[in-house]
Amino acid sequence: MSDLKAATRLTLLLSLSAGLFAAVTVFVVAGMIADRQERTGIAQALTNGGASRALPLLRKFGCSGCHTIPGVPGADGQVGGPLSGLSGRVYIGGVLTNSSDHMVEWIVAPQRFSPNTAMPITGITEAEARDVAAYLYQR
Numbered sequence: 001m002s003d004l005k006a007a008t009r010l011t012l013l014l015s016l017s018a019g020l021f022a023a024v025t026v027f028v029v030a031g032m033i034a035d036r037q038e039r040t041g042i043a044q045a046l047t048n049g050g051a052s053r054a055l056p057l058l059r060k061f062g063c064s065g066c067h068t069i070p071g072v073p074g075a076d077g078q079v080g081g082p083l084s085g086l087s088g089r090v091y092i093g094g095v096l097t098n099s100s101d102h103m104v105e106w107i108v109a110p111q112r113f114s115p116n117t118a119m120p121i122t123g124i125t126e127a128e129a130r131d132v133a134a135y136l137y138q139r
């Protein structure tokens, strides 16, 4: 086999693998985006809130000072546990079964359900808590 043929084959092989790699990447990324959109849709339907409004609320009401919250820059508080994986939890604050209504109620008035909890009433409204809950459930 001549060198030229070998080089042509190599080039062909390389471009085929590059094409395959690109196709797989597109497929994986598209899957991730679809997954994320689905999770956001479910979280918003459950809570009747808007996840896109949550970020400034998490700062305004001090949540980010006490909790580490995924996707919120600077939210690295260690007073309470990290607010991640909440959609998979069984209990909220160890006292309420995990449902979207309970999540909203806890965020508004945790001491109503757990009188000795260190989490304070922050002054967040129910509507704002719905937005925050939508955000937290999609993570």
Ligand code: HEC
Residues within 6 Å of the ligand: 058, 061, 062, 063, 064, 065, 066, 067, 079, 080, 081, 083, 091, 092, 093, 094, 106, 107, 114, 116, 117, 118, 119, 120, 122, 124, 132
């Ligand atoms: C002063 C600190 C403080 C602030 C501010 C605070 N939290 Fe908490 N939070 C806690 C502590 C401590 C716990 C653990 C409570 C317990 O288990 O009794 C907690 C628990 C929680 C839980 C239950 C988590 C679980 O693992 O069951 C959620 C959800 C939550 N906080 C959300 C928020 C949100 C949203 C805000 C802002 C509106 C906020 N917190 C503000 C300290 C705080």
